[in-house]
Amino acid sequence: MDTIKPDNQSSVLIVDEMHVSLIPMLEKIGFTPDYQPKIKRQEIIDILGNYEGLLIRSKTKVDEELLKNAHQLKFIGRAGAGIDLIDEVVAAEKGITVFAANEGNRVAVAEHVIGMLLVLFNNLQIADRQVREGKWLREENRGYELLGKTVGIIGYGNNGSETAKRLAAFGCKVLAYDKYKVGFSDECATESTMQDIFDQADILSLHIPLTKETFQLVTPEFLNSFANDIYFVNASRGEVAVLDAVLEGLNSGKIKGACLDVLENEKLSQLTPVQKDIFEQLIKSDKVIFSPHIAGWTHESYVRINEVLIEKIQKLFI
Template identity: 35%
Template sequence: MDRKGKVLIAAPVHDVLTTGLAAAGYELVWSEQISQEEAFRLLPECVGVITSTRLQLNRELIDAAPMLEFIGRMGSGMEVIDVAYADQKGIRCIGSPEGNCNAVAEHAMGMLLSLTKRITKSFSEVRSGLWLRDENRGMELEGKTVGIIGFGHTGSAFAKLLSAFNMRILAYDKYHPVAATTNITPCNSLEPVFREADIISFHVPQQEDTHHLFNREFATAMQKPFILLNTSRGTVVDSELLPGLLQSGKMTALGLDVWEEEPLSKMSAKLRIVFNELITLPNVVITPHIAGYSVEALFKMSDILLKRII
């Protein structure tokens, strides 16, 4: 078999990908916990790299890899890759956003149900010996209006799950047209979301125009008390606003799977104060960026990448 060169595996992947690449003639170089510095040492000998969010495939790193033919991205969001520069160099940039969209949608649904039914809060109280029924009266989702910001793979997958609850969905996507259906209303601006939404869920990439998309102006424009969900990127939400919004009642609950500075060990002192305050509040659920990391999603993303590479 002709050898096709080395591929750096710089992310957790399913065996379907590594077995398939090896069978196709690639030599695998493993470094799932790779640092940016180590990548400069390993990539010059590689024709391909499989990454997630750990590496920044910027101009400097791309220039340091003269043999590079393809970059495979586990999951969605190509912000870790200078795609335009890679294109100029003839390097294929291959994503797998549909591989984990259902996992993210189910996670967002789980957080929403936990918050509206007070599941996490009441279980914590039961573990402490409390049996509080009136204090944990839940809210039904039926008839509520959800504003989905970003209607690509994950946003549309979340809408599909919400439709089973007979909810009205306002779908806003700045870059892609949204088709109207029985329960989905496309929005050309955020004004209908500000006016009518009971729940906001973000499903947008990390880029310049989404940095702090949820800011003070956004929160002020909301006409109803609302629940906020973010399973996209931490920088989409201005975290410093959150404790005040929750304590004032403007925001009734908060579900986050992402944080502005990850992992927590790299958090600034300023955001640590905000984070420590949030995790004491009963109407908050925070998970460690695991929404798109299900067992099934790992397989689906790996399988999609393999087929697109081969």
């Protein structure tokens, strides 16, 4: 990576917890990092006018209020996949470039999806618990193979395409739909319509950003469009799937099992009474595998995300 020299030793404000490697990486390309992971929102507003760059992860919503004093800001980078926390319209009006490190955690997401499916298909969570309880139940825990299953992937970007590679290696037929891409069929996946996925899929895996179009995409009507009963995987954004619809699908049998890395409301101590009731029913089900939004959260991706951010920052100044 060639060293660049931003004007006037440009300062970058970092307002979330990041891997420590980010600091020397920024310094190497000529930036002055200001690492304040505990900073409060009002403090960001007050001082943001002093910086040329802003780096966030997940806690900071970047809207018109936050950017009102950002007179020098040239870029906003998100250390992770997706930019739903950032008001792109306001940023564009201010001439601020917005980007995310989508490439940084694609391997982590893909491996996590495979792991969750294998746990679900082979009853590993149930069997582990039973053995610890002194129960040795073999026939009751007979599993299923991924080989020969048809997987529908919605969203064929970094995470979707990386997941397809691993599913193909397991002998799955992968059908991929992406509203904003054409001509992307490859050795791992076949470009498909949503109707193809509705007609053929045994497993559905979501790899789409949270937008006005994808908000609450998964409803009872959506699920009932599938010809087969399906396994459902969501490692994208919780708000894409109406959790009540997932529960209804599990109860009816339309969803044979669910792998949920994300939830509509991930602040479990702040669930509404309705959300709490749905969640309590889901956690009682052996057909559901949960993880706390960690599909892209490996030790390797923590560093790789920084590397991607640095590459994208550097390109702005070349």
